[in-house]
Amino acid sequence: xxxxxxxxxxxxxxxxxxxxxxxxxxxxxxxxxxxxxxxxxxxxxxxxxxxxxxxxxxxxxxxxxxxxxxxxxxxxxxxxxxxxxxxxxxxxxxxxxxxxxxxxxxxxxxxxxxxxxxxxxxxxxxxxxxxxxxxxxxxxxxxxxxxxxxxxxxxxxxxxxxxxxxxxxxx
Amino acid sequence: xxxxxxxxxxxxxxxxxxxxxxxxxxxxxxxxxxxxxxxxxxxxxxxxxxxxxxxxxxxxxxxxxxxxxxxxxxxxxxxxxxxxxxxxxxxxxxxxxxxxxxxxxxxxxxxxxxxxxxxxxxxxxxxxxxxxxxxxxxxxxxxxxxxxxxxxxxxxxxxxxxxxxxxxxxxxxxxxxxxxxxxxxxxxxxxxxxxxxxxxxxxxxxxxxxxxxxxxxxxxxxxxxxxxxxxxxxxxxxxxxxxxxxxxxxxxxxxxxxxxxxxxxxxxxxxxxxxxxxxxxxxxxxxxxxxxxxxxxxxxxxxxxxxxxxxxxxxxxxxxxxxxxxxxxxxxxxxxxxxxxxxxxxxxxxxxxxxxxxxxxxxxxxxxxxxxxxxxxxxxxxxxxxxxxxxxxxxxxxxxxxxxxxxxxxxxxxxxxxxxxxxxxxxxxxxxxxxxxxxxxxxxxxxxxxxxxxxxxxxxxxxxxxxxxxxxxxxxxxxxxxxxxxxxxxxxxxxxxxxxxxxxxxxxxxxxxxxxxxxxxxxxxxxxxxxxxxxxxxxxxxxxxxxxxxxxxxxxxxxxxxxxxxxxxxxxxxxxxxxxxxxxxxxxxxxxxxxxxxxxxxxxxxxxxxxxxxxxxxxxxxxxxxxxxxxxxxxxxxxxxxxxxxxxxxxxxxxxxxxxxxxxxxxxxxxxxxxxxxxxxxxxxxxxxxxxxxxxxxxxxxxxxxxxxxxxxxxxxxxxxxxxxxx
Numbered sequence: 001x002x003x004x005x006x007x008x009x010x011x012x013x014x015x016x017x018x019x020x021x022x023x024x025x026x027x028x029x030x031x032x033x034x035x036x037x038x039x040x041x042x043x044x045x046x047x048x049x050x051x052x053x054x055x056x057x058x059x060x061x062x063x064x065x066x067x068x069x070x071x072x073x074x075x076x077x078x079x080x081x082x083x084x085x086x087x088x089x090x091x092x093x094x095x096x097x098x099x100x101x102x103x104x105x106x107x108x109x110x111x112x113x114x115x116x117x118x119x120x121x122x123x124x125x126x127x128x129x130x131x132x133x134x135x136x137x138x139x140x141x142x143x144x145x146x147x148x149x150x151x152x153x154x155x156x157x158x159x160x161x162x163x164x165x166x167x168x169x170x171x
Numbered sequence: 172x173x174x175x176x177x178x179x180x181x182x183x184x185x186x187x188x189x190x191x192x193x194x195x196x197x198x199x200x201x202x203x204x205x206x207x208x209x210x211x212x213x214x215x216x217x218x219x220x221x222x223x224x225x226x227x228x229x230x231x232x233x234x235x236x237x238x239x240x241x242x243x244x245x246x247x248x249x250x251x252x253x254x255x256x257x258x259x260x261x262x263x264x265x266x267x268x269x270x271x272x273x274x275x276x277x278x279x280x281x282x283x284x285x286x287x288x289x290x291x292x293x294x295x296x297x298x299x300x301x302x303x304x305x306x307x308x309x310x311x312x313x314x315x316x317x318x319x320x321x322x323x324x325x326x327x328x329x330x331x332x333x334x335x336x337x338x339x340x341x342x343x344x345x346x347x348x349x350x351x352x353x354x355x356x357x358x359x360x361x362x363x364x365x366x367x368x369x370x371x372x373x374x375x376x377x378x379x380x381x382x383x384x385x386x387x388x389x390x391x392x393x394x395x396x397x398x399x400x401x402x403x404x405x406x407x408x409x410x411x412x413x414x415x416x417x418x419x420x421x422x423x424x425x426x427x428x429x430x431x432x433x434x435x436x437x438x439x440x441x442x443x444x445x446x447x448x449x450x451x452x453x454x455x456x457x458x459x460x461x462x463x464x465x466x467x468x469x470x471x472x473x474x475x476x477x478x479x480x481x482x483x484x485x486x487x488x489x490x491x492x493x494x495x496x497x498x499x500x501x502x503x504x505x506x507x508x509x510x511x512x513x514x515x516x517x518x519x520x521x522x523x524x525x526x527x528x529x530x531x532x533x534x535x536x537x538x539x540x541x542x543x544x545x546x547x548x549x550x551x552x553x554x555x556x557x558x559x560x561x562x563x564x565x566x567x568x569x570x571x572x573x574x575x576x577x578x579x580x581x582x583x584x585x586x587x588x589x590x591x592x593x594x595x596x597x598x599x600x601x602x603x604x605x606x607x608x609x610x611x612x613x614x615x616x617x618x619x620x621x622x623x624x625x626x627x628x629x630x631x632x633x634x635x636x637x638x639x640x641x642x643x644x645x646x647x648x649x650x651x652x653x654x655x656x657x658x659x660x661x662x663x664x665x666x667x668x669x670x671x672x673x674x675x676x677x678x679x680x681x682x683x684x685x686x687x688x689x690x691x692x693x694x695x696x697x698x699x700x701x702x703x704x705x706x707x708x709x710x711x712x713x714x715x716x717x718x719x720x721x722x723x724x725x726x727x728x729x730x731x732x733x734x735x736x737x738x739x740x741x742x743x744x745x746x747x748x749x750x751x752x753x754x755x756x757x758x759x760x761x762x763x764x765x766x767x768x769x770x771x772x773x774x775x776x777x778x779x780x781x782x783x784x785x786x787x788x789x790x791x792x793x794x795x796x797x798x799x800x801x802x803x804x805x806x807x808x809x810x811x812x813x814x815x816x817x818x819x820x821x822x823x824x825x826x827x828x829x830x831x832x833x834x835x836x837x838x839x840x841x842x843x844x845x846x847x848x849x850x851x852x853x854x855x856x857x858x859x860x861x862x863x864x865x866x867x868x869x870x871x872x873x874x875x876x877x878x879x880x881x882x883x884x885x886x887x888x889x890x891x892x893x894x895x896x897x898x
Contacts, residue, residue, distance in 0.1 A: 043455075063458070064451035067360075083430050094455035096393050096443045100386060118430075119415050125436060126411035129376040135441050138418070138434040143386035146192075146317065146426070147301035148351070149324025150344035155300060156352055156359075157386025157432070 005081040005114035006165060012084030013163055016141040020163040022111065025050050028166065032057070032073065035106045035162045041066050042073035043095050048110055048166055060093065072102035072158075078113035079163070080121045083140055086163060087121070090135035099139070104160040107139075111167040175845045181509045182852060185313065185321035189506035192320045196497040197832070199427015200549065206429065207419065217416040218553045221488035224408050225478055231374045231407045232469065238377035243440050244465030248404070249282075251472050256287035259366075259399060262466050263293050266397050268363035272355075274381070274388035275299035276368025277315055277491060278470055279401045281514040281527060284366070296358045298387040300351050307334055313507035315516060316425050316493040321506050355387070360448045365391035369402035370490065371417060372467070375410045379467075381435040382421055384428075389435055393443050397464040400439075404469045405487040411436075417490060420551040425492035439465035477526035482562040486522030488552040495519050495546035495556050500804075500833035501539050504852045510539045518546045518556040525563045534567045538846075541837030542711050543804035544748065558756060564713025568592035586709060586717040595634040599839035600712035603704040603721075606677040609644035617643050636847040639884070642678045649676045649683035653699040663696035664785060667776070668732040672743035673704040674876035682892035686742050686773050689898035692789035693780045698737070702728045705746040710753060711838045722749070722757040726766055739770035742892070744806035744874050745838065747772045751809055772806065773894055774815040774874070781821060790897045792822040799866045800826050800893065801857060801882065803875035804833040815874065815893050822897050827866060831856045834873070836881035850881070858885040872896060 006022070013020040023031040028050045041061040042052045052059050057073050066072070074095045076086040086107045090096045099105045115121050121138070128134050143157030153159050204210045224231060236246040249255030263271060271293055273279065285295045285306075297306045301319035305312060308330055312318030319327070324344050331347060332340045335354075341347050367388055371380040379400050381388045392398050408414065414436075422428040440463035444455050477483045496502045496517030499510070507516025512524030512532040518540055525533040540560035550556060569590035586592075586601055598605075609616045619625055620641050629635040649671050667690060675683040683699070690697050706721030729739055741747040750770045754763045771779065781787055798819060802812035812828065819826050835853025840846050861871060861882075871886060872893040873879050882890045 060454040060456050062451045062454055063446040063448045066446075066455070067448045085430065090393075090437070090441045090443045092442045092444060092456060092460060094444050094458075096389065096441070097446060097455060100389050100393060118419055122412050122415040122418070125414075126375075129373075129378055129411050129436075129438055135378070135435075135437045135439070137389060138430070138436070140430050140432055143384065143432050145300050145348055145385045147299070147304065147319055147385075148327055148344040148347040149188075149322070152344050152348045154352075155348060155385035155387070156298070156355070156390055 005116050006111050008081035008116065009079050009084060009114050012081060016084045018084060018141055018161050018163060020165065022165045022167055024167060024169045026169065029055055031164055032106065035164060036071040036073065037104065038071070039065070039069045040071040040073065041069040041098055041102070043075060043091070043093050043098050045075050045108055048075060048108065050166065061098075066097060066101055069102050071104045071106060072098035073106045073108060074099045076107045076109050077136060078115055078121070078124070079109050080118055080138065081114050081116050083118065085138045085140040088137040088139050090137070096137065100157050102158055103154075104162065105158040106162045106164060108164045108166065111165045175848060178505055178509055178845070178849055181505055182849070185506050185508065186504055186852070188323045189313065189321050190503050192317065193314075193497045193503045196426045196493070200424055200494060200497065203423035203427045203429050207423065213416040213420055214551055214553055217420055217551055218488065220408055220413045220416070221552050225405060225484065225487050227409070228404060228407065228475075228478060231409060232404060234374040235372060235377060235407055235467070235469070238375065239465070239467050242377050242438060242465075244377065244467060246467045246469065248469045249471065252282035252470075255282045255401065255468050255470050256284055258468060259284055259401070260287065260291055262397065262399060263288065263364060266363055266464070268293065268397070270294040270296065270358065270362040271364045271366050272296050272298050272359050272362040272391050272395065273302075273366045274368065274383065274391045275302050275318070276366070276401055277514060278368055278403050279366065280312065281472065282401070282470060284401065296355065296362070298355050298359055298391055300348065300385060303351060303355060304330065307331070311508070313511070313516065314493060314496060315491050315507070321508065359387070359390050359394050362395050364397045364399060365395035366399045366401060367391055369400050369406050370421070371414055372402060372407045373409070373411045373414065374407055376438055378411060378436050378438045380414055381433075381437065382418070382431050383435065384432040386433060389433060392435070392437060392439070392441060394446060396445050396462055397466070398439050399466045399468060401468045401470065404471055404474050421490055421492050424494040424549065424551040425497070439463070473527045480526070482559065483522055483526050485554045486519060486526060486559060488554055489519050489523070490552060492551055493517065494549040494551065498545045498549040498832055500543065500545070500831065500835060500853045500856075501541065501849060504849055505539065510536050512536060518560065519554065521563045522559040525566070530563065530567050530570055533563050537564050537567060541833070541840045543833040543837050544752070544808040545804050545832040547808050558753070561710060561713055561715065565715045568596060568713050586714055587720045588714050588716055592712060592714055594632060595843060596712035596714065598633045598635075599842070600709035600714040600717060602708040603673055606644065606673055609642075610646065610648055610677050613644040613646045617641070630844055634844040635842050636844040638847055639842050642674075642880070644677050645680045647680065649680050650699055650701050652680065652684065653687065658691060660691055660694060660696045662694075664694035664780065666696040666737045667698075667740045668729060668737045669697050669699045670729070670739055670741045670746065670770075671699050671702055672741065672746045673708070675742045679876055679879070679892070682742060682895055685892065685895040685898040686740070689777060689790060689894050690740065692898065693777065693785045695780070698732070700728070700732070705749045706757070707745050707749050708838070710749070718753075719757045722754050726754075726758055726762045729766065733765055733769050738776070739766065740773050740776050741770055742773050742894070743876055744772060744803035744811070745877070747811075748805035748809060772809075772811050772814070774818050775811050777894070777897070778814040778818050781818065787821055790822055792897075794823055795825050796823070797825045797869045798827075798896070799829070799861050799869035799871050801829040801834060801861070801871070801873040801878050803873070803878055804837070806874055818897065819893060824896065827869065829857055829860045831860065834875070834878040834881040836877035838877050841877070841881060854881050854885045857882070861886060870896070
């Protein structure tokens with residue numbers, strides 16, 4: 001039996017040492033709390049039907065608050081199971097900034113938005129980008145550099161990435 | 172051209188760091204691509220996309236112009252570096268910018284935009300940590316992906332501690348990274364303009380793909396108001412979907428990462444709000460992104476002419492992954508400061524520098540490519556990098572002024588060259604004539620050649636290093652020996668023509684005799700006719716016309732044997748590689764195919780005989796004799812190493828193999844005075860592998876003449892061709 005994309009994603013993230021937690025919409029607030037370190041900022045997750053209210057996350061922060069933040073919570077468009085990648089969109093409400101100018105990025109993903117392969121991802125990018133000018137970052141694990149003589153996790157971007165997967169409750 | 176002193180100095184100062192890092196990348200590449208189910212088909216797909224894109228380049232440039240402009244950006248096609256820099260300066264002036272922050276871009280190095288902007292008073296800051304280290308140190312990149320690969324953690328710590336005098340001296344890689352991040356963070360946050368390169372540009376959407384790991388390219392775009400992307404015209408691919416094979420291949424091929432941390436797909440101007448990090452009142456969603464500007468600067472700088480050049484065109488398929496640097500045994504020792512030109516380094520740099528800067532620049536390092544071909548399988552777009560190096564070497568030869576000593580080698584060098592290649596190249600390129608004379612006059616020739624006076628003259632005039640032993644020519648060639656035998660194989664299983672390559676025929680005659688005996692023992696009817704040499708020697712010196720002449724003679728000579736149903740069996744792997752690879756460029760297609768389809772490396776052929784029912788009993792078998800086997804670089808590129816191992820194991824040998832990319836001798840390379848020490852440094856890796864606890868007592872075998880010569884100099888044990896073990 002083929003492995004469900006979300007199972008394969010979890011296993012890829014595990015091999016990247018990226019903590020990943022699957023949760024339901026009801027359990028979301030409690031889950032997200034365990035993944036953030038304050039000061040935390042975020043981008044609205046309204047499209048996923050969940051809210052960051054009561055989590056201590058400053059939603060839609062000012063640039064100064066972003067600069068001071070440790071954790072940034074953003075929605076991601078989809079994930080690529082094979083590689084453990086998440087796709088961060090460049091949106092007017094600042095997903096790119098909130099996922100980048102922080103020490104830890106917490107990526108929130110709808111469990112139905114997991115594509116199996118990079119090939120499938122580029123089919124989706126092609127359609128989306130030709131629709132109207134859009135951008136996205138395929139982000140795989142934390143930022144890293146080997147330029148200082150050894151591999152270091154955490155260069156200009158976050159040194160730490162967590163993924164929270166939203167799934168439907170079993171009926 | 173780098174001389175021996177310059178190469179030695181670079182090996183001393185940078186060799187250790189370059190070696191450790193490139194070998195790490197190279198090991199990573201093997202591991203990472205082995206995890207890909209469809210590695211070969213991805214390479215084929217990537218190659219096809221590049222071929223198509225370069226073919227249609229003028230049309231794609233116009234399409235990019237349309238899509239980028241429709242997105243709200245501008246496109247400027249710059250004829251050369253000065254044109255590009257003038258445009259970039261005008262953008263900087265229009266935006267009234269004081270600082271430009273840059274992410275890593277080799278193309279921006281090529282046009283030297285930093286110098287141009289600094290001259291007009293703009294502060295330019297490299298934000299890639301490796302590039303920043305070099306900016307602080309005022310040095311140039313030595314590797315196209317990891318620019319500061321030649322600097323160890325210790326030298327970077329010393330540099331930072333001296334330059335910035337931090338409160339606590341910096342020491343660990345984590346401390347150095349955190350320090351650089353903080354220094355650069357402030358500079359990025361209040362810069363007006365972000366300059367990036369582009370790994371790929373999609374014509375259908377105007378999307379810029381950036382393959383990075385640090386996050387500085389993302390910040391460079393997100394934190395500034397204006398993005399300038401500088402890219403060679405060859406970076407355009409037709410569609411977004413075309414990015415797929417490249418994204419899977421580029422990190423694996425280069426640094427051995429399955430995928431880099433970030434693949435940015437930006438269709439600028441991006442919608443990310445513009446930020447002023449001191450603003451503590453306006454939420455991000457209320458900040459504007461409409462003032463963002465985007466300028467794509469496409470650079471020609473010789474590329475459109477390369478596109479018209481049948482031999483250099485392939486260079487434009489290069490995706491700058493660095494696989495050809497990391498897989499290159501010479502690069503691993505000397506690094507890109509020796510094995511590189513004005514901007515680019517490694518095997519493919521010869522194509523780039525010849526096309527962009529000219530032959531003079533390519534001539535400075537081109538001879539460091541020995542044609543070992545290990546980069547051929549590593550290249551994700553299947554560029555025949557050795558061929559580009561050979562062609563450029565030929566062009567350099569044609570340009571060279573004749574030597575005052577020309578008369579000394581004239582009689583020895585009946586080549587077909589129109590110009591006057593340097594004497595050293597003519598000498599090695601005409602090895603066939605020298606071998607024939609050597610045999611005719613042996614043993615006197617061996618004795619004469621090895622006198623100290625001869626060696627001194629050879630070193631001074633021809634650059635033949637006195638530290639190497641010269642080949643010892645046998646009085647009786649393989650062909651003569653064979654002609655004097657009277658052996659008949661009744662009811663032969665197969666009939667072959669054993670190709671008497673130059674080295675087997677004149678120098679390594681014993682391995683030729685062993686091959687004849689092994690084949691006959693397996694029921695094969697063998698003939699060994701007098702046949703011209705393959706042209707490998709002149710080809711390796713860039714003497715293409717001479718090599719083509721040899722190829723034609725070989726084809727003519729072997730043709731009747733093939734038509735009469737004989738298979739061609741080849742002992743010398745570099746000649747088998749000629750038949751399989753380079754003859755495709757030197758002969759008409761049907762002639763090439765006839766030779767290539769019917770020729771086999773000797774151990775490959777023995778393997779085929781055994782697989783098809785020949786019993787191994789007549790061969791010399793053992794009960795676990797321990798053997799250390801070094802395959803030959805070109806043989807490994809052809810995928811032939813495994814046959815030798817399989818045959819030896821079938822015959823009862825216990826085999827371990829080396830995993831170095833090349834022995835370092837590489838034909839004439841190790842004999843040349845200017846490269847002797849590089850050659851020995853490469854060889855040291857092999858020596859280490861064959862003097863370890865497990866290998867020190869093993870019988871050493873190697874397939875190539877060069878490898879055997881090198882191993883003789885490296886080890887204190889005798890060496891043989893594997894066919895000598897089984898006959």
